[in-house]
Amino acid sequence: MERHFHEQLQKLREKLTVMSRSVEESIEKSIQSVMLSDAALAEEVFSMDDAINRMEMDIDDDCLKLLALQQPMAADLRFIMAAMKINNDLERMGDHSVNIAGYSKSLSGPRSVRLMENIPKMARIVRDMVSESLAAFVEGDAGRARAVCLKDDEVDRLDDALFKDILNLPHPDSESVSRSLAMVLISKNLERIADLSTNIAEEVIFIVQARTIKHHSELSLIEDRRAR
Amino acid sequence: MERHFHEQLQKLREKLTVMSRSVEESIEKSIQSVMLSDAALAEEVFSMDDAINRMEMDIDDDCLKLLALQQPMAADLRFIMAAMKINNDLERMGDHSVNIAGYSKSLSGPRSVRLMENIPKMARIVRDMVSESLAAFVEGDAGRARAVCLKDDEVDRLDDALFKDILNLPHPDSESVSRSLAMVLISKNLERIADLSTNIAEEVIFIVQARTIKHHSELSLIEDRRAR
Numbered sequence: 001m002e003r004h005f006h007e008q009l010q011k012l013r014e015k016l017t018v019m020s021r022s023v024e025e026s027i028e029k030s031i032q033s034v035m036l037s038d039a040a041l042a043e044e045v046f047s048m049d050d051a052i053n054r055m056e057m058d059i060d061d062d063c064l065k066l067l068a069l070q071q072p073m074a075a076d077l078r079f080i081m082a083a084m085k086i087n088n089d090l091e092r093m094g095d096h097s098v099n100i101a102g103y104s105k106s107l108s109g110p111r112s113v114r115l116m117e118n119i120p121k122m123a124r125i126v127r128d129m130v131s132e133s134l135a136a137f138v139e140g141d142a143g144r145a146r147a148v149c150l151k152d153d154e155v156d157r158l159d160d161a162l163f164k165d166i167l168n169l170p171h172p173d174s175e176s177v178s179r180s181l182a183m184v185l186i187s188k189n190l191e192r193i194a195d196l197s198t199n200i201a202e203e204v205i206f207i208v209q210a211r212t213i214k215h216h217s218e219l220s221l222i223e224d225r226r227a228r
Numbered sequence: 229m230e231r232h233f234h235e236q237l238q239k240l241r242e243k244l245t246v247m248s249r250s251v252e253e254s255i256e257k258s259i260q261s262v263m264l265s266d267a268a269l270a271e272e273v274f275s276m277d278d279a280i281n282r283m284e285m286d287i288d289d290d291c292l293k294l295l296a297l298q299q300p301m302a303a304d305l306r307f308i309m310a311a312m313k314i315n316n317d318l319e320r321m322g323d324h325s326v327n328i329a330g331y332s333k334s335l336s337g338p339r340s341v342r343l344m345e346n347i348p349k350m351a352r353i354v355r356d357m358v359s360e361s362l363a364a365f366v367e368g369d370a371g372r373a374r375a376v377c378l379k380d381d382e383v384d385r386l387d388d389a390l391f392k393d394i395l396n397l398p399h400p401d402s403e404s405v406s407r408s409l410a411m412v413l414i415s416k417n418l419e420r421i422a423d424l425s426t427n428i429a430e431e432v433i434f435i436v437q438a439r440t441i442k443h444h445s446e447l448s449l450i451e452d453r454r455a456r
Contacts, residue, residue: 067295085312085316166409181395
C-alpha cells in the first residue's frame with residue numbers, strides 16, 4: 001500500500017511535467033504565430049489548449065482519488081494540495097497562450113524592430129520560468145524556486161519598458177494604435193504566465209520550508225526532552 | 229464529530245462569503261479610484277489586498293486541517309477541494325483590483341464620455357458575477373451558477389466594444405494613446421475577474437451535477453436490482 005502510494009505520487013509528478021512541457025510548447029508556438037502572423041500556428045495553439053484542459057481534468061481526478069482512497073497525512077497531503085494548485089496554474093498558462101495566439105491577426109503589417117525584439121526575449125525568460133518552477137517542484141528544490149522568483153522582476157521590467165516604448169511611438173495613427181494595443185496585451189499575457197510560475201515557485205518554497213520548520217521543531221522537541 | 233465537521237464546513241462557507249464581500253468592495257473602490265483619479269482610494273485597494281491575502285492563507289489552512297483531521301469522503305472531499313479553488317480565484321480577483329487601481333494615475337486628464345460609461349457598466353456586471361457565483365456555491369444552486377456563465381458573454385462583448393471604440397479614436401496623440409492603453413488594461417482586468425467568477429460558477433455546476441449523476445446512478449442501481 002505504502003509503496004503503491006509513492007508510485008502514484010511519482011506518477012503525479014510525471015503527469016505535471018508532461019503538462020508543463022505542453023504549456024511551454026504552446027507559449028513558444030503562440031509567440032511564433034504572432035511574430036510570423038501565422039494563422040496555422042495559432043490554430044495549433046488552440047487545439048493544444050484542448051489537450052491541456054483534458055490533462056488538467058485528469059490530474060485533478062488523480063488528486064481527488066489519492067485524497068479519497070489513501071487519506072494521506074501531513075507532508076503528503078500538502079504535496080497533493082500543491083499539485084492541485086500547480087495543475088490549475090498550468091492550465092491558466094495555456095489560456096494565456098491562447099490569448100496571445102489570438103492577437104496574431106491584429107499584428108500583420110509593419111512593426112517596430114525594437115518591440116519585436118523585446119517580445120521574444122520576454123517569452124524566452126517566461127518559458128524558462130515555467131520549466132524551472134516545475135523542476136523545482138518535482139525535485140523539491142527551494143533554491144531553484146527562489147531563482148524563478150527573481151526572474152519575475154526581470155519580466156516586469158521588460159513589460160514596463162515595452163509599455164514606455166509604445167507611449168513614445170512617433171505620430172501614432174489608428175493602425176499603429178491597434179498594433180500597439182496588441183503588443184501591450186501580449187506582453188501582459190506573458191507577464192501573467194510569469195506570475196503563475198512565481199506562484200508555483202512560492203508554493204515550492206512554502207512546502208520545503210514547512211518541512212524544514214517541522215524538522216527543526218522535531219529537533220528542538222528532542223533537545224527539550226534531553227534538557228529535561 | 230459529524231456535527232462538529234458540518235459546523236466547520238459551514239464556517240468555511242461563511243469565511244468565503246466574507247472574503248467575497250471584500251473582493252467586491254475592492255473592485256468597486258478600484259473603479260472609483262480610476263473614475264475620480266483618486267490616489268487615496270487606490271491606496272485603500274492596496275491595503276485591502278493585504279487583508280484578502282491573509283484571508284486566503286487562513287482559509288487554505290482551514291481546508292488543510294479539515295482534510296488532515298477529518299479525512300472526509302466523496303461529496304465533502306469534493307466540496308473542500310472546490311473551496312480551495314474558489315479561495316484561490318477570489319485572491320486573484322483581489323490582484324486584478326490592485327492592477328486596476330494602479331492605472332488611476334495614468335488616467336488623469338480628459339477622457340471620452342462613452343468610454344467612461346462603459347467601464348463602470350462592466351464593473352457593475354462583474355461585481356454582480358462575483359457575488360452571484362459565491363452565492364451559487366454557498367447554496368449549491370446550479371441555476372444561479374448558470375446565470376453567471378451567461379453574464380460572462382455580456383462582459384466579453386463590452387470588452388470588445390471598448391477595444392473598438394479606442395481603435396476608432398480620432399487623431400490619436402501620445403497622451404490619448406497612454407489613456408487608451410490604461411482603458412484597455414482596466415477592461416482586460418475586469419474581464420479576467422469575470423472569467424474567474426465563471427470558473428467558480430462552473431465548479432458549482434460540476435459539484436451539483438456530480439451529486440445528481442451519483443444520485444441517478446444510485447437510483448438506477450436500485451431499479452436494476454428491482455428488475456432482477
